[in-house]
Amino acid sequence: MKKWWNWILAVALICLLFIAIPISLSKNKEQMYRPMFDEYVEKFNKSYKNKTDEYETRFQHFMASMEEIERLNAESRGPDDHRARYGLTKLSDMSKAEYREIHLSDEKVTKHPSHYGKTWKDRRKNHTDDHKREPGDQITNNVYVIIGRQKRAALPMQVDWRTKGAVGPVRDQGMCGACWAFSTVGAMESMAAINTGKMTTLSVQEVIDCAGLGNNGCAGGDICVLLDWLAITDTAVETDSQYPLRLLDGACRLPANATGVRLSSFTCDDLVANEGRILQMLATHGPVAVAVNALTWQNYLGGVVQYHCSGAKADLNHAVQLVGYDLTKDIPYYIAKNSWGTEFGINGYLHLAIGSNICGLANEVASVDVI
Structure with a gap:
């Protein structure tokens, strides 16, 4: 016992x-x-x-x-000088659920754009023929640089539209889930600056208040659906001074005789297997808006994001503006402008690795032309 x-x-x-x-x-x-x-x-x-x-x-x-x-x-x-670095940020005291709810619920990618009828296809340029890899396409740091079938030439190794005065200030969306509006309007103001030589901040609040077709203000929207709405309605985006940012949902106050920046055409493509096309857009056209998965960005401080960031389309939850790239580094990267204020990342920016659809950035890529 x-x-x-x-x-x-x-x-x-x-x-x-x-x-x-x-x-x-x-x-x-x-x-x-x-x-x-x-x-x-x-x-x-x-x-x-x-x-x-x-x-x-x-x-x-x-x-x-x-x-x-x-x-x-x-x-x-x-x-060490290129790898992604993570540390304490202003978001580090949020639970994952809270972080998702506040910062990652705003980009609601539309799975079937054709739901909105012929307008989607009729009002956007079609670059499908340019996407296929052809013999003779250059390989730079394992990235295909595709120049299209009519003309082939080496792209510049570095592009940064900020140095050309074509990128507006980093803004902070706060508690308003409107990354889809910030990134798309950012691309429009960049193209307007390239056309005119003058940078003018455009109204994100106008888009938050007015955009339809399923876009839902601070509760979320989609970059490509927003562009479709702008094209269908021929809506002019006013300056921020005329329609100031409030970061709250409100009634649309756009005057009937609005004279802001209008969309003339746009593309919205899945370029998962064709990131060379993104480089071409950035080098020869201007900044673009992209949908991303930002789940692991909560504590990002700097460096190039290369791993632990799903590229699946189903995981897209945020949108940013790509404003350039750098192919000269050991790890080539895109320069991404975020909308979480200048305290985030590299003064409001982050670097995303080229060539692996990191964070899903190539699933939905939108470029614009404006008048």
Whole structure:
């Protein structure tokens, strides 16, 4: 009987040990992260610093972010000065569910554009013939540079429309899920600047308030559906000074005699197997708007995103503007302009690897021409 009792006691002690170890580790983590969290709260001037319940909830989210940051940095590969870097951002105290809800629910990619009838195809240029790889296409850093069938020439190794005064300031969409509007209007104002030589910030708020065809203001929309609506209605996008940004849904206040920038034509294509076409657009035409999957961008600080970012069309949840590229680096990348303020990433920008449909950026690529 004594042997049985000893055996039961030994098992009980082992079970208690396995329970106690995680609890101890958890307490150690809390002790380690608590001073870091206090510094974080001060640095980003968080409003809950004196609200005990919310403070503790945010601390738990912060610790989860720290674990993700460690994992993503461990998985990043490549030269130290190019690999993606992750760390604490103003979003690091959000739960994943909250981050998805606030920042990743705004790009609602339309699966069947033809639902809107012939207008979709009739009002956009068709570049299908240019997409196929042909003998003689150049390969630069493993990326096919396709110039089309009529003319072939080497594309520049670097393109950055910011240096040409054709990219507007980074803006912050805040709690308004309107990335689809920021990225598309950004592409329109870039093309207007290229045409006129003058950069004028256009009204994102007008698009939030007025765009139809299923676009739903701060509750989300789609870059290509927005372009289709602009083409169908021949709507002029006014300047931001005429129709200021409020980051709230409102009634459309567009005057009947609006004289802003109008769309003359657009393309919206799946270029997953043809990223050379994206490079061509950026080099010879101008910035483009793209849908992306930004799930792992919550704690992005800089470097080139190459991994741990699904490219599946079903995972698209955000939209950004591509404003250039760099083929001279060990890891060639696109320059992407985000709409989460200048505190995000590289002064509001991030670098996305070329050639692998990273974060799904090639699933829905929109270019525009304006008048």
